[in-house]
Structure formats: C-alpha cells, structure tokens
Amino acid sequence: MNRYLVLWASLLKLSWKQRPGFLTLFLFCQVLDIAALAFTGLALRDAIDAAQRGVLASSIIAATTAAVCYAATSVLRGVAQTLRLQAIERIGVAELDTLIMRYIVGVEGIEHLERPQFLDRITVLRGAGWGVMDSTWGVVEAVLSTVRLAVLLLLLNTVDPWLLTLLPFAAVPLWLDKRGQGAVAKAEVATAEAMRLQKHLFTLLTTAGPGKELRITSAGGELARRQTAAWDEAVEARFRAQLASAGWKLCGWVIFMLGYAAALAFVVRQALTAGGSAGDIVLTVTVATTLRSAVQQTVSRSAEVASYKRLLDPFLWLRDYVAREKAARPVTGVPVPRRIEKGIAFDRVSYMYPGTKHPAVDEVTIDLPAGSVVAVVGEYGSGKTTLVKLLCKYYRPDEGKITVDGNDLTSLNAADWWERLSVAFQDFGRYRTTFGEAVGLGDLPNKDDSDRILAALRAADAEHLPSRLVNGLRTQLGKEFGGTDLSEGQWQKTALARASMREAPVMVVLDEPTASLDAPSEQTVFETYMRNARDLAQKTGAVTVVVSHRFSTVAGADLILVMRRGRLVEHGSHEELMALGGSYAELYSIQEKAYSLPQS
Numbered sequence: 133m134n135r136y137l138v139l140w141a142s143l144l145k146l147s148w149k150q151r152p153g154f155l156t157l158f159l160f161c162q163v164l165d166i167a168a169l170a171f172t173g174l175a176l177r178d179a180i181d182a183a184q185r186g187v188l189a190s191s192i193i194a195a196t197t198a199a200v201c202y203a204a205t206s207v208l209r210g211v212a213q214t215l216r217l218q219a220i221e222r223i224g225v226a227e228l229d230t231l232i233m234r235y236i237v238g239v240e241g242i243e244h245l246e247r248p249q250f251l252d253r254i255t256v257l258r259g260a261g262w263g264v265m266d267s268t269w270g271v272v273e274a275v276l277s278t279v280r281l282a283v284l285l286l287l288l289n290t291v292d293p294w295l296l297t298l299l300p301f302a303a304v305p306l307w308l309d310k311r312g313q314g315a316v317a318k319a320e321v322a323t324a325e326a327m328r329l330q331k332h333l334f335t336l337l338t339t340a341g342p343g344k345e346l347r348i349t350s351a352g353g354e355l356a357r358r359q360t361a362a363w364d365e366a367v368e369a370r371f372r373a374q375l376a377s378a379g380w381k382l383c384g385w386v387i388f389m390l391g392y393a394a395a396l397a398f399v400v401r402q403a404l405t406a407g408g409s410a411g412d413i414v415l416t417v418t419v420a421t422t423l424r425s426a427v428q429q430t431v432s433r434s435a436e437v438a439s440y441k442r443l444l445d446p447f448l449w450l451r452d453y454v455a456r457e458k459a460a461r462p463v464t465g466v467p468v469p470r471r472i473e474k475g476i477a478f479d480r481v482s483y484m485y486p487g488t489k490h491p492a493v494d495e496v497t498i499d500l501p502a503g504s505v506v507a508v509v510g511e512y513g514s515g516k517t518t519l520v521k522l523l524c525k526y527y528r529p530d531e532g533k534i535t536v537d538g539n540d541l542t543s544l545n546a547a548d549w550w551e552r553l554s555v556a557f558q559d560f561g562r563y564r565t566t567f568g569e570a571v572g573l574g575d576l577p578n579k580d581d582s583d584r585i586l587a588a589l590r591a592a593d594a595e596h597l598p599s600r601l602v603n604g605l606r607t608q609l610g611k612e613f614g615g616t617d618l619s620e621g622q623w624q625k626t627a628l629a630r631a632s633m634r635e636a637p638v639m640v641v642l643d644e645p646t647a648s649l650d651a652p653s654e655q656t657v658f659e660t661y662m663r664n665a666r667d668l669a670q671k672t673g674a675v676t677v678v679v680s681h682r683f684s685t686v687a688g689a690d691l692i693l694v695m696r697r698g699r700l701v702e703h704g705s706h707e708e709l710m711a712l713g714g715s716y717a718e719l720y721s722i723q724e725k726a727y728s729l730p731q732s
C-alpha cells in the first residue's frame with residue numbers, strides 16, 4: 133500500500149507542477165460542493181420548520197438558500213469533472229505516456245522486450261498514462277467523497293445519533309467490491325498471454341504479407357481456429373472473474389439497502405412519536421437520498437482506484453526494473469574511443485537467454501582486429517545474432533568479457549557506445565515516416581541532410597529508389613498513413629542506407645543485410661560495404677561485422693567466424709578455412725555447387 137501512496141503523492145506533485153491552476157480550482161470546487169450539499173439539507177429543514185411556525189420571511193430566505201445551494205452543487209460538480217478530465221488528459225498522455233516510453237526504450241538491455249513474463253506487463257502499459265494519472269485524481273476524489281459522506285452522516289447525527297450505524301453498512305459494499313476487482317485484475321494478468329496470442333494471430337491473418345503465404349499453405353483455417361481458441365480462453369476467464377465481481381458487488385448493495393431501509397423507518401417513527409419536526413423528516417429523507425449516491429460514488433471511485441492496480445503494478449514494476457538495471461549498469465567514466473587502435477576481443481564469453489537450457493554463445497574467445505571485416509557464419513540458431521547483440525551491448529555476457537582496446541565493454545557508457553555504431557539487423561524497423569526520414573534517422577543530428585541521405589542510399593545500392601517514389605525523399609511511407617508501401621527488398625535497402633548514415637562509426641554491424649535482395653544487388657551492396665569498411669578502417673579503425681548465410685558474401689572478409697551451437701568452431705580467412713578442410717570448407721563447397729560460386 134505504501135508504495136502506491138508514494139506513487140500517488142509523486143504524481144500529485146507532478147500535477148501540481150504541470151497544472152497548479154487546475155488542481156487548485158478542482159479542490160476549491162469540490163470543497164464548495166460539499167459545503168453546498170450540507171447547506172441544502174440544513175436550509176430545507178429551516179424552511180419547513182419556519183413555514184410550520186408561520187415565519188414566512190425566514191422560510192422564503194431558507195428555501196431560496198436551499199435552491200441556490202442545490203443549483204451550485206450540480207454546477208460545481210460539472211466544473212470539477214471537466215477540470216479533472218482535462219488535467220488527466222494533458223498530464224497523463226503528455227507526461228506519463230512519454231515517461232513510460234522513455235522507461236521502455238531507455239533500458240540498456242532488451243530482455244524486457246523479449247521475455248514473455250515481462251512482455252505481459254509492457255503490453256498492459258501501452259497507453260496506460262491516462263489510467264495511471266486517473267488513479268491519482270481518483271484517490272483525491274475518493275477522499276473527498278468520503279468527506280462528503282462523513283458530512284452527510286453528521287447531518288443525520290443532528291437528527292438522531294443512531295443513524296450513524298449506517299456507516300458500517302456503507303463500508304460493506306466497499307470491501308466486497310474491492311474483493312471482486314482483485315479477482316478481475318488477477319484474471320487480466322493471467323490471460324494477458326492468451327490475449328497477446330490472439331492479437332498476434334489476428335494480425336497474421338489480416339495482413340497482406342503472411343496472407344499470401346497462408347493462401348498457399350491453407351494454414352489460415354487452423355490459425356483462425358487457434359485465434360478463436362485463444363480469444364475464448366481469455367474472454368471466458370475474464371468473464372468469469374467479472375461475474376464473480378458483480379456477485380460480490382450485489383451482496384454489498386443488498387446489505388447496504390437493508391440498513392438504509394431500517395434507518396429510514398426508524399427516523400420516520402422517531403419524528404412521528406418522539407417530538408421530531410417535519411423539517412427533521414425532510415432533512416432525513418433529503419440526506420438519506422443523497423447518502424445513497426454519496427456511498428455509491430465513494431464505493432465506485434474507491435473501486436475504480438483499486439482496479440487501477442492492474443496498471444499501477446506493472447508501472448511500478450517497470451520503474452523498479454529501470455532503476456535496478458541502471459544500478460546494475462552504472463554509467464562509468466570510461467570514455468568510448470573515437471578510434472579503435474587495437475581491436476575488439478572476446479575472452480571466454482558465454483551468454484544464455486533467461487529461461488533456456490543451453491547457452492546461445494558458449495565460451496567464445498577471439499580477437500577482432502581494428503579495421504578488419506569480420507564475417508560470422510553458421511547454421512540457423514548457432515548464435516550469430518546473439519554474438520553481435522552482445523557486441524552491441526544489448527546483453528551482458530554471463531561469463532567472460534568483451535573488451536574494446538582493452539576496456540571492458542560493460543564499463544563503457546551504453547549511449548556513447550551506441551552513438552558510435554552503425555547497425556542493420558535482419559528484423560529491421562519499417563518506419564512509417566517520409567522516405568528521407570526513414571534513412572536520415574540513422575544519424576539523428578543529420579536526419580534532414582539530403583546530401584548525406586543520398587550518399588547513404590548510394591552505399592546501400594539504392595540511389596535510384598527516390599526517383600521511383602512519387603515525392604522522392606519526401607514520399608510518405610506506409611499505406612495506413614496514405615503513403616506508399618515499399619517492397620521487402622526496398623525496405624531492406626532503406627534499413628541498409630539508414631545504417632550508412634553515420635560517417636565515423638567504430639563498429640558496423642550488418643546482420644543478414646542482404647537476405648531480401650537479388651544476387652546482383654547483394655554483390656553490389658557487399659562490394660560497396662567492403663570499400664566503405666576499408667575507408668572506415670583508415671578513419672576510425674572500425675570493425676565491420678557481417679552475419680550471413682551466403683558464403684559468396686563473406687569470402688572476401690579478413691576473418692571468418694564459424695559458429696555451431698553457440699561455440700566458435702573455426703576461424704580464419706577464407707583461404708585458411710578452405711585449406712583446413714573443416715565445416716566451412718564443406719558448407720562452402722555445397723553452396724559453390726548449388727550457386728556455382730567462383731572457385732577459391
């Protein structure tokens with residue numbers, strides 16, 4: 133509970149900082165509303181009693197006060213609601229959603245984007261800023277509703293103290309509702325994976341790319357069946373929890389209504405037999421009627437706040453996770469070199485993905501000399517991508533270390549290191565920006581420099597691409613935004629060009645950079661990158677790492693690493709490996725026969 137209170141206090145402080153006027157006016161309206169509510173009941177009693185005594189002037193003044201106060205309550209509530217919604221909209225969406233996104237992208241590692249149990253929480257948190265901020269203002273409203281309730285009970289106390297026994301009856305629905313909401317929140321977390329699966333399958337079934345394949349394989353029906361099953365599983369579990377929650381709610385209300393009815397009967401009897409006035413009856417009926425909506429508001433607001441646990445828990449988890457990650461990876465003062473003098477070295481490096489049984493990279497020891505072009509080859513799942521992800525500092529080795537000119541990579545500032553890299557991964561981003569930006573984003577400070585963009589496009593053998601697009605570099609990409617869609621190869625070239633934007637990286641990573649390209653394009657791209665690599669070697673001593681399945685691509689590399697089941701089984705130049713006659717030579721010969729590669 134404490135951590136929720138601390139969170140709400142900090143978010144209230146943020147609200148105060150961002151919109152002090154909104155918060156002040158909101159509180160002012162709410163307090164005035166409570167006062168107006170009390171005065172309405174009291175003034176009504178006075179009006180009736182004065183009329184009964186025959187004091188017309190007092191009766192009219194009291195009746196007018198009651199009418200004004202009553203009208204004021206509805207105006208004040210309307211203003212308070214508008215202020216609340218505006219503040220939540222502006223602070224929740226503008227500040228908190230941005231903060232959540234910063235948390236997600238600011239972590240050095242990428243495990244939180246890959247592990248299912250983390251993904252469940254990240255999924256819940258997408259666009260959750262509104263809800264998190266609403267919970268904070270909801271707490272304020274719940275407190276004010278409780279004060280309103282207390283004021284109403286005090287008014288009843290002026291009629292008869294026995295009426296205060298209504299309070300425990302009002303508390304029962306609160307408690308039972310909380311119980312029900314807890315069950316709903318639990319069911320949502322438990323079914324998040326099924327929900328994610330059904331969304332994923334739905335996207336697969338309704339997008340053009342996989343759709344083409346599904347027509348041929350006829351797997352659409354099976355996937356649709358799985359999607360329905362996942363949907364049914366999630367909805368069924370959530371429905372059951374909601375049903376249970378509604379049951380608890382109903383029990384709570386029945387108990388309250390019994391107390392309410394008994395209290396009303398008691399007051400009417402007192403008023404008729406124990407010398408009570410007609411004003412007392414009117415006050416009691418008025419307050420008791422309002423009491424019902426006040427209890428309902430307190431219960432529903434508190435329940436709403438309790439239901440936000442489903443957002444607050446992942447939010448607090450993410451915040452703690454980011455803090456833990458930052459503490460575990462302190463920003464140290466070791467500067468990232470602008471030029472690599474000796475090279476990058478792996479020293480008995482091992483890494484195992486959490487939840488798996490075998491290391492993806494197993495005791496790899498190798499020197500990647502400064503200025504060299506290094507190719508990583510091997511069968512599917514042999515650890516090539518993991519090796520380059522370790523180089524990119526997305527993961528930390530479980531054992532061993534990677535050094536850059538003798539400095540442990542873990543001690544280098546991650547943001548500085550990333551600023552000196554150029555990378556193109558096989559699962560590259562397809563940015564729905566303008567075409568120029570989709571390339572320019574590879575070097576943020578120069579994202580609008582068209583000369584640089586055109587040079588990057590040349591490096592990716594894509595200089596003709598802008599002329600084929602309706603608006604050249606200014607062409608909007610993505611059909612869903614009224615723009616143009618690119619072919620798979622064009623998207624890949626765009627990603628390659630993006631990776632060529634930086635002019636002085638110290639490491640270039642190309643993970644399967646040409647998988648979607650035709651053979652001549654692949655050849656041209658690779659030749660260009662080899663030339664670039666030589667230029668960069670002169671300029672920054674950059675190490676260029678190319679991951680590829682195609683041996684024709686890598687034969688010209690200075691150093692070839694052959695991976696198998698996470699282990700580095702062979703390394704050397706093409707000639708050395710061919711002379712060795714090991715698995716590289718065997719695989720090369722197979723591809724040579726298949727594609728008629730040039731003789732070594």
Ligand SMILES: Nc1ncnc2c1ncn2[C@@H]1O[C@H](COP(=O)(O)OP(=O)(O)OP(=O)(O)O)[C@@H](O)[C@H]1O
Pocket residue numbers: 246485486488492510511512513514515516517518519
């Ligand atoms: N995020 C992940 N979580 C768990 N295991 C993973 C993850 N990514 C990869 N692996 C596993 O680690 C091993 C190495 O995967 P990696 O992607 O590095 O291989 P690869 O040689 O690049 O494969 P490919 O040629 O298919 O791209 C594989 O067994 C794979 O299943």
